[in-house]
Amino acid sequence: MSQLLQLPDWLCGVIIIGGFVLIAVAGLPLFQWLTAGRLHLTEAMNNDIVFFAEAIAVFYSLTVGLIAVGVWSNYSSVSDIVSADAANIASMYRDVSGYPEPIRTDLQGQVRGYTEFIINQAWPAQMRGQSTDDGTRRLNKLAQTLAAFEPPTVGQQLLHAETLHRLNEMTELRRKRLHAAMGGGLPPVMWAVVLIGAVLTISVTYLLQIERKVQVTLTALFAMFIGLVVFVIASLDQPLSGPLAIDSRPYQLALDRLIDLK
Numbered sequence: 001m002s003q004l005l006q007l008p009d010w011l012c013g014v015i016i017i018g019g020f021v022l023i024a025v026a027g028l029p030l031f032q033w034l035t036a037g038r039l040h041l042t043e044a045m046n047n048d049i050v051f052f053a054e055a056i057a058v059f060y061s062l063t064v065g066l067i068a069v070g071v072w073s074n075y076s077s078v079s080d081i082v083s084a085d086a087a088n089i090a091s092m093y094r095d096v097s098g099y100p101e102p103i104r105t106d107l108q109g110q111v112r113g114y115t116e117f118i119i120n121q122a123w124p125a126q127m128r129g130q131s132t133d134d135g136t137r138r139l140n141k142l143a144q145t146l147a148a149f150e151p152p153t154v155g156q157q158l159l160h161a162e163t164l165h166r167l168n169e170m171t172e173l174r175r176k177r178l179h180a181a182m183g184g185g186l187p188p189v190m191w192a193v194v195l196i197g198a199v200l201t202i203s204v205t206y207l208l209q210i211e212r213k214v215q216v217t218l219t220a221l222f223a224m225f226i227g228l229v230v231f232v233i234a235s236l237d238q239p240l241s242g243p244l245a246i247d248s249r250p251y252q253l254a255l256d257r258l259i260d261l262k
Contacts, residue, residue: 009243013231020227021220024202028219031206043209053204060197064229067190071236078180078239079246085173086250089115090258092170095163100156103149108259110145114138115255123248126181129241139171181240186233194233198226 089111096107117138125132146164151157186194205219235244 009235012235012243013228016231016234017224017227020198020202020223020230024219024223025216027203028206028216031203046208046210049204049207053201053207056201056204060201063197064194064233067186067194068229068233068236071186071233074180075236075239075246078177081173081176081180082246083250085170085177086254088166088169088173089251090254092163092166093254093259095159095166098159099149099163103145106145107142110138110142112255112259114142115251115259118251119248119255123251127241127245129182131178131182135174139167139174143167177240185237194230198230202226 093108093111093115096111097104099107114135117135122132122135146160146167149160151160202219202223205215205222208215208218210218235242239246
């Protein structure tokens with residue numbers, strides 16, 4: 001599943017939605033073959049079947065809707081973490097620009113290097129579901145450089161305290177981002193509810209006694225809609241590595257609009 005979600009969004013959507021349609025349509029003749037002579041269904045039962053199908057669809061839509069809301073909420077939270085992290089890095093660069101030379105140039109270079117590392121190395125690895133410890137090493141080096149500096153004036157002391165506080169925020173936001181990238185996602189039991197519920201909901205359409213072409217069309221459309229919902233949930237469930245993953249644009253903006261601003 002993780003390999004599938006690393007494909008382009010349109011291709012991933014086509015595979016998931018198309019897979020639901022193909023399985024649903026192929027399951028119709030298989031179901032009729034397995035139940036031939038066992039279920040004595042008539043057209044008079046269609047109203048009862050539709051009523052039962054509506055009940056299942058309502059419960060399934062409510063369940064999936066609540067899951068989708070939770071997934072979207074988590075996606076928005078991770079997006080806020082990324083934006084806050086990029087803004088904090090920009091503020092850190094502004095703070096270290098107030099230090100005296102020669103430490104100012106050293107600190108500016110470290111903040112710039114850390115930002116470029118996130119954009120060019122950490123983010124591509126994150127998209128592949130991998131992590132790297134190089135970011136921690138860079139932050140540790142930055143902390144060591146700041147710890148070795150002794151501010152000579154009261155103004156420098158205040159700036160130094162703010163910079164150390166900013167560094168702690170950078171570390172915390174990085175930890176939250178890594179946790180979202182490596183430890184997030186719906187638990188297997190929730191995915192079981194989504195997928196098993198989809199199978200049960202689609203299978204009810206097999207019981208209808210209507211014209212074969214109409215039944216195939218309705219089953220395919222039903223499966224297409226459910227596949228679309230599952231695709232959205234799966235995409236948003238991986239906010240930093242899925243088809244709809246949050247990109248590194250906030251960091252690039254911080255790099256272009258402040259750090260490398262001429």
